[in-house]
Amino acid sequence: MLFTVRTRIYSGKESLGYLNTFANKKVWIVCDPFLRDSDALRQLQQAIPQTCTVSLFFDIIPDPPIATIAAGVVNLQATEPEVVIGVGGGSAIDAAKAMIYFARMQGASIETFIAIPTTSGTGSEVTHASVISDPQKKIKYPLFDVSLYPDVALLVPQFVVSVPPGVTANTGMDVLTHALEAWVATGASDFTDAFAAKSVRLVLQYLPRAWRDGQDLVAREKMHNASTLAGMAFSQAGLGLNHAIAHQLGGQFHLPHGLANALLLPHVVRFNARDLSVRQKYAQLSRECGLSPAHATEEEAVKYLLKAIEQLSAELHIAKNMTALNIDAQALTGALSTIAAAALKDATFITNPVTATEKDIGTLLQAII
Incomplete structure (x- = not known):
């Protein structure tokens, strides 16, 4: 290594x-x-x-x-x-x-x-x-x-102080996605794990502060550091299915990249967590970040992690689905096969810890309509 x-x-x-x-x-x-x-x-x-x-x-x-x-x-x-x-x-x-x-x-x-x-x-x-x-x-x-x-x-x-709240939210969720994907990517190591876990903790603590008050220099500096830490993690561990699909959503519907990632994130975590070793690693992160009690089962610990992701998105007023963004459901349904096929060819797909099929990607996309 x-x-x-x-x-x-x-x-x-x-x-x-x-x-x-x-x-x-x-x-x-x-x-x-x-x-x-x-x-x-x-x-x-x-x-x-x-x-x-x-x-x-x-x-x-x-x-x-x-x-x-x-x-x-x-x-x-x-x-x-x-x-x-x-x-x-x-x-x-x-x-x-x-x-x-x-x-x-x-x-x-x-x-x-x-x-x-x-x-x-x-x-x-x-x-x-x-x-x-x-x-x-x-x-x-x-x-x-x-x-x-x-x-x-x-x-x-x-x-960064002049960045508006909406952009702060979207880009911050991009950081979280980078860190979470690097955490379970096939190239993950003790070194990338250290950067990814620290990034997750910083995002959960400081992204709401930066979103509420753009002039908060402490929060802005911490989010800058979180972004860089996540970048250092995924540049060597890899990314995964979340980014592979988000790249295609952005290309097809001109969604901000961080927003596309945020829409998919809880669904991709659930999908990947079906694998035992990935579920164990998500549970480890949930405990390390203080999201779940030490005595929680792995399934419960992952649920705590998912709850934290969803609560953060809600606090930042991020849409839950494409319909809330006024994107026509029929347009997305019509593009499902194109998006799925392109996602399977995306360079970030290679390091996802769980093999996904075109049908799996279609199911994930249906979840965000």
Whole structure:
């Protein structure tokens, strides 16, 4: 077994100070367009030494499509940066990763890639994954390669205070899904378990606080840390069925990724828990997080875990099903076979601890209609 931490992590209000280490460099910033006139971008630019030349690429949209990646590669090649900074939500960081990946294939030389998340959700700042989409086929493609790991991650809690409650809820549930899937994934180890369990505990304690009061810097920092911990766990343990289906739901119905995960999470946990060894591991986590009494049976401990998931979703006002999101039930029913077939081919499906069939996935989808 090999476990490595490839990304240097700076967490806290002073983490932008790391940028002072650069001088006389060409810096290329990839960021979400709504950051164009933000305090966060101004703070970022002010932290970069004046001896550096800074260029920006704003043309990022959610679920970055192939065309956006191609345009970014062209811009990167023209700019010839030595330092690339991806700042924003998962889409911006994933896009920066993909652009660097394909540009390097064509000979680009980049010394340092820095990821600065502005949502606490994807964990992309410490993973070797990037998700890009094909709008015509309505499919998301996860790209995995060790070269996609950022060199440095800066976790700046003040960059997250303006995130609205709905986005805080969705991205926070994405963190929880990452941690729970990593906990039982086929690649799980003592090392990934430590990160996953700590992430779950932080989410349960601090996500409601961050949702209620976005200015709560303690809660924001803890959720940033939880997201990164979950990313470190799943990048080496793997994910599973939840993400395999959620990727397809997002592609077909343009659901925010965290919301799609949240809809599926309790149902996937129940499905996986039918396996004895997986049920035992869920029960272990439930006890470690103080969700169930020590004397509870494994079945009871899993029920306590499920109760905590469902109570958290309810507290965050997350919809229970697709109907509550005004998505036509017939449209979902009509897409069941397409979604199920694509989920079975999704790269994240491989590390699910329980084998699932197309029929099983259809049943899970029926549960969220």
